[in-house]
Amino acid sequence: MATVLRRGLDPGAGAIRDGAAGQPPPAAIGREDEPPPGLGFDPVRFGLLAFMVTVSMLFVSFTSAYVVRRAAADWAPLALPPLLYLNTLLLVASSFTLECARRSRGARHLWLVTTAALAAGFMLGQLGAWGQLAELGFFLASNPHSSFFYMLTGVHGLHLVGGFSWLLVLVPRSAQGALAPESPALGRLAIFWHFLTALWLYLLLLLFVI
């Protein structure tokens, strides 16, 4: 191996070591001051947090578009479809029940099923809100506010479908008792789910309050 090294290198430059693999590993090199590996943080949880940051940036860019677009003369604000109050309640409740599932020992499966039911209720309710608006004659292209309403609820809904599928993976596993008491998988799902709940509260504020 060592002979290949000299190709392209100036052979006279410095002392060139012979074995490409370097020295044999020293016997004992424990050093107290060596930094610990990594961040000492669950990599999956870290990756999930980074993903939530990038999703947040998506909604930050939508927000800036919303703020710019709202200043145009053709802006016609929609009235809040009352069904959204119920949907919001369902989603907040699903966050609560998921947290109960995470802490519960005996009734975890029941809490998870309740969470899934509430989440399904929220998604159906969002579709219902779309239907209510459409009945009033507000479609995607009707005015800029309705465009943003459909788009933002749609993009939020897609992320929620992702979280919901994740939940549906965990439900049968909890039925089989395959989830550990301090299940990291459930903990991660809870982080993402609360994020989506918070995101929905933010969108509600952005679309109808601010």
Next chain:
Amino acid sequence: MSHTATAHADEGHAHGAPQAFIWRYVFSKDHKVIGIQYYVTAMLMALIAGVLAMLVRLQLGFPNSTFPLLEKFFPAGFAGGVMDPAFYTMLFTMHGTIMVFFVLSTAPVSGFGNILIPLQVGARDMAFPFLNGLSYWTFLPGCIVILSSFFVGAGAASGGWTAYPPLSAVKQAAPGSQTGQTLWIIGMVFFIASFTMGGLNFLTTILNLRTKGLSLLRLPMTMWAMLLVAILGLLAFPALTGAALMLLFDRHFGTSFFIPAGEVFNNTPLAGNHQGGSPLLWQHLFWFLGHPEVYILMLPALGFTSDLLSTFSRKAIFGYKSMVGAMVAIASLSFIVWGHHMFVSGMSPYIAMVFATGTILIAVPSAVKVFNWLATLYQSRIHFTTPMLWALGVVSLFISGGLSGIWLAQGAPDIQLHDTYFVVAHFHLIMAGAALFGVFGATAFWFPKMFGRLMNESLGKLHFWFTFVAYYCTFFPMHYIGIAGHMRRIYAISPPTGFYEYLRPMEPINHFITLSAFVLGSSQLIFFVNFFWSAFKGKPAGENPWQANGLEWTTQSPPPHGNWAGAIPEVHRWPYDYSVPGAPQDYLMQTDPAPIGAKAH
């Protein structure tokens, strides 16, 4: 504690490599295979985008000639042997799109990032191998969608790589604004999704899977670049995702995010009920991504250059911490300067001043990098290997491209120079050129870790000198014609086909540029020959052919599945300990125990 105590548990790789061809080389989850897949795909995309550029130059260099031969290849684009102007706009649009996203973001970041990150941080693989494989198999459909747009109805997108509405938002605006633009958007969404998956992997791997002893300030500059690039991508790309979604809605569902009222195309008022949309909104969202994006291209090249300069001058990199600081500063500033792409958009001069100030500030960390590189080279005995030549080329292009950036950063000169060939010269030198040279340097340097062999040095040097000279001959004169008023994205400048008699004196220069571009384009064939020949027939490299000292050089070439046959090595110093006084050789591996030499970094 014994040396065999490794930082990571190895359970993930206890099973060994998958044996079936399809799982081992096609749907692989091994970062090295994925990296090579990304790299090779990007280089093939580069070949296509390069041909597009050659056709653009053909038209500019020979505006009044006919090419009956080309009609056989492009019956619609070269009807009667003359290039169709609409075809020309597709050429430069797709050249830019493919080169920026599918080549120069992909080869250095997704390609070398994947190959190098686990090797340089001492990990068995990326943090999320499945996500990594999925990311490539999201990228490839993106490539296919983008390329397929050439073959649909009216052809590929033609609104420029920046896809400004209303040109990109209204189907009847141009032939390329029909299905081609839709496919452009879909291709970009695939690309962004794959880049996001990659970014999550990069960030998590570099921060969480470093081996014992590898603190952040012992990372090679390449790893710093990858870390920052991952952060930039995760923060900036969502702006384009959002904008692309809104553009899609405007195009297909009748919304008015970007389309204002009263649009008229070909004397026909725009159908539908569009009003109130803001084309400027797209520009802001696009460039909020777009400016960090050009640093996504640049930073890996700057990282490679630092590592290569240090290795081949057999000297520690000068000012490591200031180099890291400069990169962090460049990356941070990139988020607050996007407005300098929009000085002619009617922006208030006071706001333009803010953007200009931020942009000029970038010159400070950039200069820090250049002076540190020069200080690294100062009084060293330089080994002029192929990778070193490319690294020196990056330094050269970074300086010459950076100087024109100072002009363009300021509102007043930019209003004169905006959308002229001066801009084309600037970004081809600094962004495209430096990134491309960085990729070539990295390819020559890390080829052993990709294929276990060395690239041919003679062919490599030949390729470098042809490329270097032809690159300057192609792009340097563009400064001059740009100052003279030659606009970019123009089909022909002077009569009979063009409109601007005052640009006629630029035609001989255009002619020269085109000939240089042809030399530049054809000399890339040397690289492709060298690449494929060396991958199969090159000289076996051995573990550490360059006598470099990073972690990746402590394992076999190519590294086995799981990267180290035995335990993952422990790190005791930074990767720049060359010519340490008192050391037995002129380099100390990162894994050598600390007491050797003067001090452990």
